[in-house]
Amino acid sequence: MNSHVKIASGAADLSRRSFLVGSAATGLVLGYAAVPGLDRALAAPSNFEPSTWYSIAPDGIVTVTCGKADMGQHIASTMAQMVAEELGANWKDMRVQLASNDPKFNDPVLGAQITGGSWSTMMNFDAMSRAGAAGRIALTEAAASVMGVPAAELVVRDSVISHPKSKKSMSFADIVKSGKATKTFTPDELKAIKLKTPDQYTLIGVSVPQLDIPSKTNGTAKYxxxxxxxxxxxxxxxxxxxxxxxxxxxxxxxxxxxxxxxxxxxxxxxxxxxxxxxxxxxxxxxxxxxxxxxxxxxxxxxxxNAKLSSESLLSEAKRLQALDDSGQFFVKDGDTAAAFGTAAKVMEAEYTTNINIHAPLEPxxxxxxxxxxxxxxxxxxxxxxxxxxxxxxxxxxxxxxxxxxxxxxxxxxxxxxxxxxxxxxxxxxxxxxxxxxxxYSRENDMTMDYSRPLTYQKVKAGLDADGKLIALNHDVVSAWPTARWGIPDFLTPSVDKKGPLDSFTVNGADFFYTVPNHQVRAIKNEMAHNATPSGQLRSVAPGWTFWAVESMIDELAHASGKDPALFRIELLDGKGKNDGGAQRLRNTLLAAMGLAGYGTGKLPEGEGMGVACVSSQERASASWTACVAHVAVAPSGEVKVKKLTVATDVGMQVHPDNIRAQVEGAALWGLSLAMYEKATLKDGGIEQTNFDTYTPLRMSQMPEVAVNVIANGDKPTGVGEPAVTVIAPALGNAIFNACGARLRALPITADAVRAAMKA
Amino acid sequence: MPNLTINGRNMSVEAAGDTPLLWVIREQLQMTGTKFGCGAGLCGACTIHLNGEAVRSCQTSVSEAVGKKITTIEGLSAKGDHPLQKAWITEQVPQCGYCQSGQIMQAAALLSRNSNPTRDEVVAHMDGNLCRCMTYSRIQKAIMRAASEMRTASNAGTERRST
Structure with missing residues (x-):
């Protein structure tokens, strides 16, 4: 249950910084004071050097500096969109540029320049909105003084400030050229700015053309x-x-x-x-x-490490899991040992995932x-x-x-x-x-990847006589990708006070189901950690924890004779700490079920539907996501994915089309990891060296994907990762529904399905 | 020193004949729209046209390209306004964008000889081009949109000529 990390506490705290609007040779520059607490006297335009979040040139072009890495999620464009909304700029006037590593461009919440966790929009929304609003206020006051009219009577729209009564107007360009727009906002003044309410939005919620896309169609974007x-x-x-x-x-x-x-x-x-x-x-x-x-x-x-293989990493994981004193607890609710003693039925299962390689196309x-x-x-x-x-x-x-x-x-x-x-x-x-x-050659890139680690998970669950889930033990054994960084602030204290753990190996296991007795243990596989230094691969831990949790929940539903979707809905009762999140996840699952026609008709022989629902990425930053997978399984074990129906509750949509693009890409990543991507270690080396043996999904393997976005007006959540994590378990559960084969290892292969049919 | 014809211009390059064309285009001539992805003809990021046919420039040597017409993404259209490039913007295809020059060049070779492809023909033609962001459905939509625009334009052209 980690809350957000903060690397350099205080340094980035915008609540103690002034916001400055001042003239420079290049036009108007707007940003937070570089020094916390900088007062008005020091903020004279002649000597201030703010962290320039954006500037307005004499021709009216607004350039937003993005301190985030843009890897296709169009975050630079999204930052510009948040500024433009409050600033009142015309989208055609907006440009973006990428920041250097100067600390003044650090994330306002994280205190560093790091892009990941699907955090960016969520954590920058308030600061970027306030920056935009501050700019509008400064421009408006300058326009009022030039026009000789009260600022309150001015209207800002599409980079023009007009006075309807007198029919006077000035463009942003005119105001910048006037040199009058100089203003300092104290931290309190900045905080007091009333931001727009969603009904006043003209840009947020609109799929404006992404600013980086043209350069990515004519070869001019510079990587x-x-x-x-x-x-x-x-x-x-x-x-x-x-x-x-x-x-x-x-x-x-x-x-x-x-x-x-x-x-x-x-x-x-x-x-x-x-x-x-x-x-x-x-x-x-x-x-x-x-x-x-x-x-x-x-x-x-x-x-x-020269003699190690995937097999040795897996057997070491099993050895560690069997030890009572291994690892540290991430969740420890109730008393699972006592509850297993009273359970009517106890089930155990092992779930594994293989090594996966990022393989971005730019080596x-x-x-x-x-x-x-x-x-x-x-x-x-x-x-x-x-x-x-x-x-x-x-x-x-x-x-x-x-x-x-x-x-x-x-x-x-x-x-x-x-x-x-x-x-x-x-x-x-x-x-x-x-x-x-x-x-790097592609071979360098693949064999030296900071891979998604091989994982081994053991889940033990107890049902009472009514088929109700009363106890769950979940052990997660893997290399620890984030511990490798050696930055203590990225680790999470264990609930049993046995020292910090890498929550980026267990996130997701702290789900929103109500299970009175629940333990999650994070166990570091030191052998794997040393032999296969691991990294954060799109969605990180929820990419494996939900594979185990959502498969086991399905197994439990079948054991208790209940429909797997309805079994989940019962567990999402929103009691205690799960209040709020559980209901949103339940609603999202119901939406996906409805859209997929789950349970509404009999499917042909050999076809099946499976569900899964997740609260990825972290409990504190969840996007509520559910999937209904529809598959057809041949007697040979060959699986054809007919359709993936994904529903996701993202709070607020800043850019609906981009959310759909991200969720669809993430869902196909989930499918690719679930069925097509597998790396193996042999003699200490990664065996796959190029796209002939490590084989991400291609166009011909793409099923129909239906994406449905729920936006209930809450603060925006991340969209680039959660859908990755929901696909594998939904597919595994659909295969079971189609042919009775239960899969517990990723990736799912035809051989494994055929073998499981006979089991 | 081999002479190459790239995007309609004659260029003399300093490279051994067995050098992959990709590196000459990118690093020597600094036309970086053509991308390096795998070096083995497995991903399609380096796709260019040789006499109008889509080829992998990482698998094409300089000597193979001598005397042929080389087209890169920079030369596909005068102002980045080939129907495919326009459709790529309308459908907002690119995410990271790294594979997209290769995708567009691959698709352009298809549309130049078949402006009315079926979905299956598009898939068969494009399957060698990886998109790690998995923008495949938008790539398909954009190709269909561009094909339709090209048919409309060519019909209009025919009508104009006939009157």
Missing amino acids: GIDVMLPGMVYGRVVTPPVRFGATVKSVDDSAAKKVPGFIKTVVLDDKTGSTSGWVVAVASTYAGAKKAADALKIAYDNGP MNAVAEFKGDILHIYSGNQFATRTGQIAAAVAGIDPKYVVMHQMWLGGGFGRRLDADMMIPAVQAAKAVGKPVKII
């Missing part, structure tokens, strides 16, 4: 891989056969030296522990660097350049704050001398929270004294 610097050379990474733990014994680059344009071989010295045993071949062109890399003869000590890359005292790095990254620190560490300089230039991300999915790509770029740039662009 990290597209960065070109004068004098830049190229580095090709050579990675060892094991995922982690190797060291380089020797490098013979005599053959590489014969490659035209070859510059140098660099063996990485990485004290951050991000990489192990990596070598970079540097040459004047990328093709040359590849040839040189291919010509290197490297001898490795493959280290302590990892970075450009590093030392220029004077400053290390410039160019990349698309989700965690600029930590990434800048890691780049500084491997360069041996203070992090304040690192400037990270944010680029568009060719897919993130959590992969670009990490900083490994900075290490070869920085050390190669240092070694050759020139800017170096590193581009």
Whole structure:
């Protein structure tokens, strides 16, 4: 039950900062004072340097600076939309730019630059809205003074401020050019601004054209891989056969030296522990660097993980789970041991998921350049704050001398929270004294992914004589992706006070069903943690915890002779701590059932429907999401997904079309992970190296997806991830409904379905 | 030094004949709209046209391209207004956008010879192009919209000519 993390408490607290509107050479700049508590006297336009959240140029163009990584969720455009609504700007005048890693662009709630958790809209809505409103007030007062009319009689619409009585009007451009719009809002004044109510919205809730899309249809959008610097050379990474733990014994680059344009071989010295045993071949062109890399003869000590496989990680997980004193408790309600003693029926089941790879289509890359005292790095990254620190560490300089230039991300999915790509770029740039662009090969990218970890979950459940769920024990064994960061604030205290746990391995297990006796144990698989350093893959823990929970709930419903959907609705009674959330989840499930025609007719032989409902991402930031999956299963075990009906309650829709795009993409990700994506470890290395063996869903595998968005007017919640987590269990449950085969391992294969039919 | 004809311009490049065309286009000529995804012809991000046919530039050597007409996303239309590019905006297709140059180039090769494809023909033609954001349904819709616009335009053109 973690609440939101806060990395640098206080530093980003906007409630103590003034908001400044002032003139600069480039037009009007608007933003929060860089120093908390900066008072009016200090805020004279001549000497203020606010964190510029947006600016208005003399031609009326409004440019919003986005401190979030934009990986296709169009968050930059959404930030502009929130500002434009309160500012009263015409959408045609809006532009976006991406921020650097300067702390002044930190997230107002999180206190750092990090993009993930489907948090961005939710956490920035208030601050961006107030910033927009403050700008409108400053412009209005300036217009009033120029026109000589009372500010209260002015109307702001589409970048024009008009006075209906006198028919006078001024455009934002005119006001900026007048130089009159200068104002400082104290924290209290800012807080007192009355924001629009939803009935006054003209832009929020409207699917305005995304500002980044045109550049993504004509090749002009610049991603990290597209960065070109004068004098830049190229580095090709050579990675060892094991995922982690190797060291380089020797490098013979005599053959590489014969490659035209070859510059140098660099063996990485990485004290951050991000990489192990990596070598970079540097040459004047990328093709040359590849040839040189291919010509290197490297001898490795493959280290302590060289004999490990997926099988060994799984058996270690089972060993740990069987120990009474393993792990720490994330949930400990009631007394499950006593309740199992009184239960009429006790069921146990094991659920597993395999290793999964992010594989964004833009392979990892970075450009590093030392220029004077400053290390410039160019990349698309989700965690600029930590990434800048890691780049500084491997360069041996203070992090304040690192400037990270944010680029568009060719897919993130959590992969670009990490900083490994900075290490070869920085050390190669240092070694050759020139800017170096590193581009991972797809093989580097896949075998060195911070993968979704292999997980093993054991669930034990007790039903009373009426078939009511009275006790549930849920053990989750995995590598700990977030613990790897070494940032204490990202960990969560355990309820049994056995030290912090990585809640990003158990989120979701703290569901909204009312179960009086409920325990969730987070167990770190140290062997997997060391051999397969794991990361945050789109939706993180709910991607596996709900696979276990929602499959088990189905198994329990069948054991008690109840319809699986109605069994869930009974458990979503909204009692105690579940009040509010449970009812929203119940309503969402009912919506999905209704839209899918669940239970309204008899399906043909071999077809089935299954349901699942989730409160992903975190309990504190849930988007209520339900799915009805409709499948046809052949006697061979081949599964055809006929339709996925997804309903999701997102509170408020800032951009309805974008929400649909995100939810549909997330649902197809869920399907891809459930049926098509599987990575395996052998001899310490990831076996899959490219898209021939690691096979995300393609167009021909896409089923009909019906997305239904519920917006009840509450604050906006995240939309990029929750639908990922609801698909696998809905599919597993649909397959059971179709043919009686119960699947407990992801991905689901035809062989596994056929085997389970016979069981 | 090989001579290449790219987007109607003659360009002399400094590269060995076996260099993948992709790297010459992207890093040497700095036309970065064509993307690197897999280096193995498995994802379609690097799709360009060679004499009007969609090919994977990571699997095409410079010497294979000599004497042929190379078209990249930058040269597909004069102002980014090919019917497919317009349809991509209308349908708001891209998410991260990284695969979309390749998707558009792949689709353009289909529509240039068949402006009335069925859904199955679209799927068969596009199945080699991965979209990790999974924007497939919008890609399909945009291709159908562009095809329809191209048919309308060509009918109108025919009518004008006949009068």
